[in-house]
Every structure is written in structure tokens, then in C-alpha cells.
Amino acid sequence: MPKSIHLSDLDLSREGLAQLMDFSVLNPDASQEDVDHGIETARRYHFKGFHTNTFWASYAADRLEGTGIETGWVLAFPFGAVSTAAKVAEAKEGVRTLNGRPWVIDMVANHGKLKSGDYDFYKKDIAEVAKVAHDAGAECKAILEVQLLTDAQIAAAVELASEAGADWVKSSTGRHGGPQLRQVKLMCDTAPEGVKVKVAGTGNFWTPMVALGCLLLGVQRIGTHNAPWICDELSSEVAPLLT
Numbered sequence: 001m002p003k004s005i006h007l008s009d010l011d012l013s014r015e016g017l018a019q020l021m022d023f024s025v026l027n028p029d030a031s032q033e034d035v036d037h038g039i040e041t042a043r044r045y046h047f048k049g050f051h052t053n054t055f056w057a058s059y060a061a062d063r064l065e066g067t068g069i070e071t072g073w074v075l076a077f078p079f080g081a082v083s084t085a086a087k088v089a090e091a092k093e094g095v096r097t098l099n100g101r102p103w104v105i106d107m108v109a110n111h112g113k114l115k116s117g118d119y120d121f122y123k124k125d126i127a128e129v130a131k132v133a134h135d136a137g138a139e140c141k142a143i144l145e146v147q148l149l150t151d152a153q154i155a156a157a158v159e160l161a162s163e164a165g166a167d168w169v170k171s172s173t174g175r176h177g178g179p180q181l182r183q184v185k186l187m188c189d190t191a192p193e194g195v196k197v198k199v200a201g202t203g204n205f206w207t208p209m210v211a212l213g214c215l216l217l218g219v220q221r222i223g224t225h226n227a228p229w230i231c232d233e234l235s236s237e238v239a240p241l242l243t
């Protein structure tokens, strides 16, 4: 379980916060100009990762070469309701496209199968994609879309994804709303040792202070188009109050 941490343990400098953030440009209509602007922003803040639609992932990785910034391969995005074979093929495309550079798979789990109680399918679906990632030396995040789930389903999803070998459990795609803070806490409380928690889908209603709340709960990554706002606000408004 990721342990909750004290405020004094957090590096609230802009640079420190940026290393806890995956900046995203994941609108369905993201244009080359939008992606270029996202890449430029990712480089300027030196975010941990940059996530955009897979069509643009190779383009982004080329332009992030040498920065150490991870390119995200957002798989079965945003619904996750495709066959496991299609997910595995997409994962292999990610290997062909991004291997040799810093990259990671963020895969959308099959929420409908979880809700149908088909836990074996749900777990195997994640396990097969995680294996492709791990064989290529990359990490795999499983996106659970927790805001669509009951608390019992969230706990089951975290456990199944962890057993399937996901390195991370991630709350949401951001395309269907975002999690409540108590759902984030449930994820942190349920995740076993060694499985990290990422929160995403922060939308426009989440504030930098809520992001800070997530980090204090033990969240190890925040993925959002709001990453610059969160870094700027926390480093310039909150950090000085704590010195």
C-alpha cells in the first residue's frame, strides 16, 4: 500500500512537482499544433511524462528524445471495451513504435467485464498487456475508471490489476469524469506493496489543493492537462507558506 506522507516530505518546487506529473493532451481532436504545444510545455516544465493520442506518440517521442521525459502509450483509450487480442496487438505496436526510448503503457481495463463479475477475464486482459510491456522493459498502468465503480468494485479492480502484474493502478482516463478524493484514498489503501497509484481525470473542477491532497494520501503520479497549473500554483502559492 502506498503510504500517506507528510507535507514536509514533499518537494513542492516546480521542478519537484513536475517529476510527479504526466502532462496530457488527449482530446479526440488534438491537432499537430496542440501536440506541438504540449511537447513544448512538457519540455519547459520537464514533466515526468507526456501522454497524447497514440497516433501522435512516435512524433512526440522523437521530439522528446534526450530529455528523459517518458512518452505514454494510451492503450484501448478511452473505453477499454475491445478484445484482449486487440489490446495485445496495440501493446505490440507500442513496442515497435517506442521501444528504446523512455515509455510506458497506460491501458484501459475492461470495466464492463468487472461489473459482470468476470474477474478471470478482467485479470487476464490486464496480464496479457502487462506481459508485453514487461518483456519490452516498460511499465504498465491499468486504468480502472473508478468513478464508474462502487467501492467494492474499486477494491476488487485494484486487487485484480495488482495480481495481473500492473505496476500502477490509475484512477481514470479523464474522458468520463474523475475520481472523488475518498475513491483515491480507497485505491491507496487497497494497493499492495510495490503497486503505485496514479490519479488522472482531474478535469476542470479539481484544484491544485486537491492534487496536493492526493499526493499526501500516497499518490505517486498525477496525470492531467492541468499539470502546469498545479505545479505553478503549489510551488508559488503553497510552498512559500511552509518555509
Ligand SMILES: O=C[C@H](O)COP(=O)(O)O
Pocket: 024, 025, 026, 051, 172, 173, 174, 175, 200, 201, 202, 203, 204, 223, 224, 225, 226
Ligand atoms: O490520462 C490522463 C488524462 O488526460 C487526464 O485527464 P484530465 O486532463 O481531464 O485531467
